[in-house]
Amino acid sequence: MYAQMVDTGVRSVKDAAAMTPEEQAFQARIDADVKVEPKDWMPEHYRRTLIRQIQQHAHSEIVGMLPEGNWVTRAPTLKRKAILMAKIQDEGGHGLYLYSAAETLGVSRDDLIADLHAGRVKYSSIFNYPTLTWADIGAIGWLVDGAAIMNQVPLQRTSYGPYARAMVRICKEESFHQRQGYEIMMHLAQGTPEQKRMAQDALDRWWQPSLMMFGPPDADSVHSAQSMQWKIKLLSNDELRQRFVDQTVPQADYLGLTVPDPQLRWNAERGHYDFGPIDWREFYDVLKGNGPCNRDRIRTRVKAWEDGAWVREAAVAHAEKRAARKAA
């Protein structure tokens, strides 16, 4: 998802007998849905896994601003531009809520950012695809934010208090994102034939990458069991993906657009849509850094960070000078 393939550092899940008394008490509290708070004792693997997961999630929010930012200056109307800016600003806010949550686990903001810039920690694969037309802004809001909601709603119940509270705040803001995207798609789909073609083309390009957001199939998802026991992951990748397909296909039907999957059909027996295979080679390739925009995204983030350094330093110098004057 926004945090894909988070390494838990453990190969197998411990059963109660193999746990220390401290670990047992910790697991018992999680099982009883008592939130873990920053000062509580926690297993080191739990702490480190959470840092990795929350950090990936935060980086995804921040890097996710870039593909949409690409269209701010070319939004078709002033109203669309104002809406898009508000949406992107929200994503910046989401990143900040999540960085704060990660910092409660004893890491510094600057270290987190350094991890992103050095490529030590990933962000979601989805943000390595380009936004070629205005319709892509519609497709992102509808599909990408739609997939994010699917993942984030259950995370409001995650075991770590600060993370859960950040998710509550984020979820309140997400449905605006999805609706503004769907509304763009509606206008295009109901517009001229050329506009409708544009909407279809965007759906064609964003469909598979959106399905990949949920991460590899459960069978290949080696860290899921531990994350689920810790309740930092609440539903499996395949379960979330299926829910997303079931929810989204009727929305595409309403638009009169065709989901680019010849094997897609309603399975009355299962009560779900069946869908065709996903190209996981592409997913792993994008994660490795070879997506269409990986290098560009990191280059842009690093440049923004470096170009802003003098502002951060000047603000500190100013604050120190004022404090010194007050003390004198």
Add this chain to the structure above:
Amino acid sequence: MSKEWPLWEVFIRSQHGLAHKHAGSLHAPDAAMAIRNARDVYTRRNEGVSIWVVRSADIVASSPGDREALFEPAQSKVYRHPTFFPMPDEVKHI
């Protein structure tokens, strides 16, 4: 070498006249910037009419290890709740 901006805790009072409530935290070089950043990060949808910020380093918190010592004594004092005193049905407005 740049220094990291200090961390601030943000408290917001909503329109409804309730007490300020913890909203989250953020980094800022000084108090004035912390208020401005809090406005942008935590009140984009009319969430508040008043903001408090305080340096995170200045917050003193109870420790999880003291939970029993601090909070257990209240558990046995059920007579502090009105429901401890059943009232006859005939007695009204009490």
